[in-house]
Amino acid sequence: MVGLGTWITFNVGNDPVLRDECADVMAAFFEAGGRMIDSSPMYGSSQPVVGYGLQKLGRPPALFSAEKVWTFSATAGSAQIEQSRRFWGVPKFDLVQVHNLLAWKPHLQMLFPMKSAGAVRYVGITTSEGRRHDLLEQIMRNEPVDFVQFSYNVVDREAEARLLPLAAERGIAVIVNRPFRQGELTQRLKNKPLPEWAAELGVSSWAQLMLKFILSHPAVTVAIPATTRVDHVRENLSAAAGTMPDPATRQRIAAHVQAL
Amino acid sequence: MSEWWTYRAEDFLLFSPRVYWRMFELHNATLWPLHVVTLATGLLIILLIAWRPETWARWIALILAILWIFVGWSFLWSRYATINWAAAYIAPGFFVEGALLLASSLLDGLAFDRRRPAGWIGYLILGFAIAGQPLLAPLQGRGWAASEVFGIAPDPMAIATLGVVLLARGRLLPWLLPIPVLWCLMSGMTLATMGEPQAWAPYGAVALTAMAWIWTIIRQRGSLPAA
Numbered sequence: 001m002v003g004l005g006t007w008i009t010f011n012v013g014n015d016p017v018l019r020d021e022c023a024d025v026m027a028a029f030f031e032a033g034g035r036m037i038d039s040s041p042m043y044g045s046s047q048p049v050v051g052y053g054l055q056k057l058g059r060p061p062a063l064f065s066a067e068k069v070w071t072f073s074a075t076a077g078s079a080q081i082e083q084s085r086r087f088w089g090v091p092k093f094d095l096v097q098v099h100n101l102l103a104w105k106p107h108l109q110m111l112f113p114m115k116s117a118g119a120v121r122y123v124g125i126t127t128s129e130g131r132r133h134d135l136l137e138q139i140m141r142n143e144p145v146d147f148v149q150f151s152y153n154v155v156d157r158e159a160e161a162r163l164l165p166l167a168a169e170r171g172i173a174v175i176v177n178r179p180f181r182q183g184e185l186t187q188r189l190k191n192k193p194l195p196e197w198a199a200e201l202g203v204s205s206w207a208q209l210m211l212k213f214i215l216s217h218p219a220v221t222v223a224i225p226a227t228t229r230v231d232h233v234r235e236n237l238s239a240a241a242g243t244m245p246d247p248a249t250r251q252r253i254a255a256h257v258q259a260l
Numbered sequence: 261m262s263e264w265w266t267y268r269a270e271d272f273l274l275f276s277p278r279v280y281w282r283m284f285e286l287h288n289a290t291l292w293p294l295h296v297v298t299l300a301t302g303l304l305i306i307l308l309i310a311w312r313p314e315t316w317a318r319w320i321a322l323i324l325a326i327l328w329i330f331v332g333w334s335f336l337w338s339r340y341a342t343i344n345w346a347a348a349y350i351a352p353g354f355f356v357e358g359a360l361l362l363a364s365s366l367l368d369g370l371a372f373d374r375r376r377p378a379g380w381i382g383y384l385i386l387g388f389a390i391a392g393q394p395l396l397a398p399l400q401g402r403g404w405a406a407s408e409v410f411g412i413a414p415d416p417m418a419i420a421t422l423g424v425v426l427l428a429r430g431r432l433l434p435w436l437l438p439i440p441v442l443w444c445l446m447s448g449m450t451l452a453t454m455g456e457p458q459a460w461a462p463y464g465a466v467a468l469t470a471m472a473w474i475w476t477i478i479r480q481r482g483s484l485p486a487a
Contacts, residue, residue: 008274008275011275013279013343018282044275182270
């Protein structure tokens with residue numbers, strides 16, 4: 001499954017033109033079968049911009065809302081989640097994650113009772129760019145989290161060693177952030193030709209090939225690339241369909257990109 | 261923040277260059293034609309410092325105080341904070357600078373001394389902030405609509421204040437310097453992280469100010485009679 005990240009791309013402030021562009025991206029996302037939109041209080045105006053798009057689109061029922069709690073304060077988390085909910089304009093969030101492991105103990109202690117009370121469907125925890133995997137692993141082993149989010153892509157593969165197998169073992173859903181290293185990989189590869197064997201997977205771009213690499217890992221649930229372009233969101237979502245690479249082809253993709 | 265050494269400047273950049281520069285377009289469109297007034301005020305400050313430095317010092321400080329508070333409120337607090345939550349914490353710094361300038365005005369704490377060599381660097385920096393900075397947007401292909409104008413945008417405000425401080429004397433000067441310097445360093449870092457060449461403008465203003473300041477101190481110590 002391919003979701004929609006909002007880091008940087010949806011932080012457009014009160015700019016009416018750019019807000020409408022974000023709403024167009026969301027419209028294309030839902031039309032192509034997308035469901036999960038992920039945001040955070042850390043992402044500037046991304047939350048109200050998501051809320052603007054949802055309102056404009058008539059609150060698509062397919063939406064799976066993934067938010068985060070991001071505050072040092074152990075006591076301010078619930079108020080922040082309520083503020084985020086108002087920005088989105090949703091009755092409740094499907095998923096609330098502790099952002100970048102910040103004050104994770106008190107926030108998890110707050111979120112688990114919220115889940116029991118039905119105020120949130122799932123609880124998760126995130127990190128990015130390979131940071132604090134040891135602590136994340138410890139939390140995955142000891143806490144009943146439903147989702148975990150971390151960075152994983154064709155060149156950053158540390159998660160394959162422990163986190164992904166542990167998630168599969170414990171039945172924890174995995175959200176993959178920074179699938180293109182915040183655009184660095186697509187930028188680096190944009191003038192390189194796709195390998196001929198990529199056609200067997202039905203891909204027409206590096207972005208699709210790299211997403212297929214991620215999505216074909218058996219422990220990965222969803223990748224959340226961020227984009228400002230309607231054509232890119234369609235391209236990204238189409239990566240979840242069609243032939244997926246087998247383990248040998250995954251190794252081939254990784255080796256090929258590493259060699260470029 | 262854990263493992264802080266693993267973070268890069270890019271990790272703290274919350275917005276894209278396109279959003280950043282469009283923010284100036286929207287800000288300019290909202291405030292136009294106030295730019296004519298603020299630019300005229302900037303030119304007036306240069307002329308007053310050049311021709312009537314003794315008479316108008318407290319009024320120059322008052323004008324700068326009003327503009328710092330205005331830019332802090334209209335740009336940082338009301339606009340920039342929508343894409344950068346840190347701006348809401350920086351805006352009070354602009355209000356503090358305004359209050360310090362207001363105190364300088366009320367206490368007659370500034371006097372302009374255009375004979376010092378540092379003063380010529382002050383004119384250069386002040387002249388750039390008022391006449392040069394607005395040209396950077398069109399020169400870099402962003403068009404006049406995205407220009408950063410003195411009294412409207414924070415960079416020319418801070419850079420112009422550095423120029424004024426170099427042209428002035430007075431016991432309050434050390435208090436007036438830190439906030440414009442810190443803003444220039446933060447703005448330069450933001451621009452450099454976005455890969456914008458005009459990061460040299462705030463960085464250059466700080467470097468020139470530091471050089472002129474140090475030069476002045478060395479000259480003052482050199483001219484002191486031996487104990």
